[in-house]
Amino acid sequence: MAVQNGDSLPQANFTVMTENGPEVQTTDQIFQGRKVVLFGVPGAFTPLCDKSHLPGFLGNIDEFRARGIDAIAVTSVNDVFVMDAWAKHAGAEGKIIFLADGNGDFARALGLTLDLTARGLGLRSQRYAMLVDNGVLRKLNVETAAGKVETSSAETLLNQL
Numbered sequence: 001m002a003v004q005n006g007d008s009l010p011q012a013n014f015t016v017m018t019e020n021g022p023e024v025q026t027t028d029q030i031f032q033g034r035k036v037v038l039f040g041v042p043g044a045f046t047p048l049c050d051k052s053h054l055p056g057f058l059g060n061i062d063e064f065r066a067r068g069i070d071a072i073a074v075t076s077v078n079d080v081f082v083m084d085a086w087a088k089h090a091g092a093e094g095k096i097i098f099l100a101d102g103n104g105d106f107a108r109a110l111g112l113t114l115d116l117t118a119r120g121l122g123l124r125s126q127r128y129a130m131l132v133d134n135g136v137l138r139k140l141n142v143e144t145a146a147g148k149v150e151t152s153s154a155e156t157l158l159n160q161l
Helices: 027-031 047-059 061-066 080-090 105-110 154-160
Strands: 013-018 021-026 035-041 071-076 097-100 113-116 122-125 128-133 136-142
Touching: 013 027, 013 080, 021 027, 027 035, 035 047, 047 061, 047 071, 047 080, 047 154, 061 154, 071 122, 080 097, 105 113, 105 122, 128 154, 136 154
Parallel strands: 035 071, 071 097
Antiparallel strands: 013 021, 013 097, 035 128, 113 122, 128 136
């Protein structure tokens, strides 16, 4: 069963790229004591994720901050090196936190996995956007239609804040 509004986020480890190389950060380190917008994508560099989903959040950083959001993060079932390359490619380095969920542990703990093994992509994350306040899920928008960024878009979440 997927997480619901009002649930605490499950404990998980992410790998993030830092000046000193890859480092593990916990759910608590990322979400405790602040308001964070987190969006999940099936894969870094995949066309919809790269051309539609990420740009919406990147282009609305100032608007999110104006509404009290402390940070924006993206997660995907990709390794930290792919996530770092994606951040650089998108011009989002230092603007959005790129959280590598390399084994899909966080996606599974959320109950938001997507099985793309038939397409050669394995187990991935569903496409979603959420508002997390001090580690508690306040709003969850899961995309129901494949190939679209509507329910999980930055604009939709902004309208809900």
